[in-house]
């Protein structure tokens with residue numbers, strides 16, 4: 001039998017992670033600690049702090065991937081040390097990026113997909129900046145060649161994601177954002193044409209509006225711009241923000257014309273890390289033809305003794321996301337993407353039907369014809385005492401993040417709630433959410449809300 005002396009027992013206890021004295025006051029917040037510390041303990045403390053983050057799988061606010069195949073995780077792990085910018089050092093990663101660009105150009109019906117140009121980015125925001133820069137530069141060159149002023153560029157769009165506001169502010173472009181109206185929450189051709197002039201660098205249409213999940217009518221807008229050109233000579237290019245839709249429509253609705261089949265569409269951005277199903281940190285921008293990207297935005301880098309064109313706002317960037325994206329393309333193919341997305345659409349339609357049936361809600365978007373998601377508001381004139389902010393707050397008690405938010409101008413009076421159905425949001429999970437919403441409504445009936453939360457108090461999703 002082992003003999004235990006008192007000191008040995010104490011040593012053992014002191015080795016317990018949670019019995020360390022110098023972390024008993026909490027972890028450093030403002031200053032570097034003076035000394036080094038044990039990795040095992042520090043890992044555990046950081047790990048524990050992260051328990052306070054929400055559970056990403058229950059975050060129905062995000063469009064981004066929250067479920068990954070083990071093989072994608074393994075590739076991410078294998079690429080943790082690869083820098084996307086070192087084309088010479090990691091030529092095969094560069095090669096996979098190039099393949100993705102051309103496969104996307106083909107998926108989006110570029111007339112010369114094998115030769116057109118595009119690149120990976122950190123997401124749709126960076127992709128939007130690059131596409132916006134190209135639009136501005138093309139317009140400026142044309143104006144200069146005509147001897148016309150170039151001080152007042154403008155860009156026309158509908159209710160866009162914040163990245164386009166950033167683009168406009170950072171690159172000194174006036175954003176002519178068509179406001180929402182009663183009965184119209186997205187862009188239409190009539191409103192676009194009204195705002196076009198000789199200083200319009202382009203029109204952005206969104207395939208999958210962030211606020212409501214709806215697709216904007218690309219073909220109709222392009223046709224109206226064709227008429228405008230015939231009548232006035234103004235020839236205005238289009239860019240499609242396909243952050244979500246560019247990875248949905250080609251697989252589930254291949255006959256919908258929104259892409260390079262329309263000649264006026266000169267560039268497209270998409271988020272690989274949304275419905276492209278890649279891990280967080282990858283987006284894409286592709287131009288219809290190589291000549292649609294002004295030459296002076298390109299930087300040439302040496303790659304296997306060859307010079308290849310690059311375009312990016314940043315320099316170093318991890319390579320794993322691009323590699324995992326390529327893995328998805330070859331592992332899933334069109335069939336796999338279609339199956340995964342169709343399952344999401346079915347789940348979204350199921351949730352929409354359930355929500356409609358609950359009584360107090362009006363479904364604004366029911367998961368059909370746009371992004372797989374649902375968007376609803378409270379029926380007008382109903383005295384519920386609770387608001388969607390109260391509902392969002394109560395759902396958090398079960399771990400669900402279902403944002404409630406007010407719409408942008410001119411519908412700030414309209415408060416909606418929205419869920420996104422991504423890969424991994426199964427029908428089973430959807431049915432649990434539905435049950436929890438019903439449970440919340442029962443609770444509000446038996447315990448009427450004395451004072452509703454405001455948008456600010458409810459916190460949550462901001463675009």
Ligand SMILES: Cc1ncc(COP(=O)(O)O)c(C=O)c1O
Pocket residue numbers: 063122123124125126161163206208209210241243244271283
């Ligand atoms: C329509 C649209 N454009 C752009 C973005 C920005 O995308 P990312 O998060 O990939 O930068 C989003 C994000 O939700 C979006 O919905």
